[in-house]
Amino acid sequence: MDLILSDLHSNLHALRAVLRFARRRAIHRFVLLGDLVGYGAHPNQLLDKVRELRPRFMVRGNHDKVCAGLEPDSSFSLPARQAADWTREKLRQDNWRFLVDLPVGPLWVGEDYQIAHGSPVDEDAYLLHMREISQAFDAFECQLCFFGHTHLPGCFELDEIQGRLNWISPEPGEWFELQAHCRYLVNPGSVGQPRDRDPRVSFMTFDPKRRRLRLHRLDYDVKGAAKAILAAGLHRNLADRLGQGI
Known part of the structure; x- marks a missing residue:
């Protein structure tokens, strides 16, 4: 069984809920679709947890690139830019190097499926409109590709x-x-910042042998995550949206 996680966004409180779920079900195979950092208040603590998990496969996200200084933040909103600048200043050297070394998608997970952050065509693209979606299907060869980015x-x-x-x-x-x-x-939706008006953590499990998947939604300490964002001096919008799921 593979646990498919995306868009954790430095939300340690949310990740803890996922890890409790994984421990109860003895799931040890983790696949990450990028955007480990950005927005949230615990980049180093979250990355420490991720590194301890030794994920099977990972790809980088756009926030990972910007927070590591690999790309400018010119396309980000003001709250996102402020959070990226703050994260870049707070990152320990080992965690900065971990972000820098994250691979570019799309990436094969064994022979079972592929993963990308935004799209198998472009790691920064949002799959929302028919044209981009059609191009994305043309860009990968297997039956299944997991992606994130839209939350x-x-x-x-x-x-x-x-x-x-x-x-x-x-x-x-x-x-x-x-x-x-x-x-x-x-x-699979977002672990750290859901945007479908449901504030609960969102992720999936995938059974490669039986070719089936399952969506999971978990409650977590949203108020604690929001308070940590405010205590760090990050933009209030990043705290408020957690409780609204937007």
């Missing part, structure tokens, strides 16, 4: 017999079976 959980399903593209929102806790005649772009 919105769900599946784009391409029926190769009927040539139809569907958006599917799996019910939390229920297994979703992959169909042999379909291909999938799947977003």
Whole structure:
């Protein structure tokens, strides 16, 4: 069983909820889709936890690049820029090096599936519109690619017999079976900053042998995470949005 996590965004409180879930179910295979840092107040503590997990596979996100100083923050909003600057100043050298060394997606996870941050075409692209989604399906060869970046959980399903593209929102806790005649772009949602108006942590488990996945939503200490953001002097918007799931 693989645990698929994306967009942790330095939210240690949220990650702790995921780790409790993993321990209870004895899950030890972690796959990360990028944006480990940015926005939240605990970049070093979260990265320490991630490194302890020894994830099977990881790709970098746009916030990882900016916080590591690999790219400018010109495309970021004011709260995001301030958080990136603050994170860059706070990062320990070992954690900075960890971010710098994160691989670029798309990346194969064994022979089972691929992972990307934004899109298999462009790691910074948002998969929201038909044109970008169609291009993304053309850019990977296997049945399944997990991606993050939008913070919105769900599946784009391409029926190769009927040539139809569907958006599917799996019910939390229920297994979703992959169909042999379909291909999938799947977003597990965000651990650290959900944006589908549900503040609960969002992530997925995937069973490669049975070709099925499951969405999970967990409560966590949202107030604690928000208080930490304010105590760090980061923008209030980053704290307020956690409780609203936006």
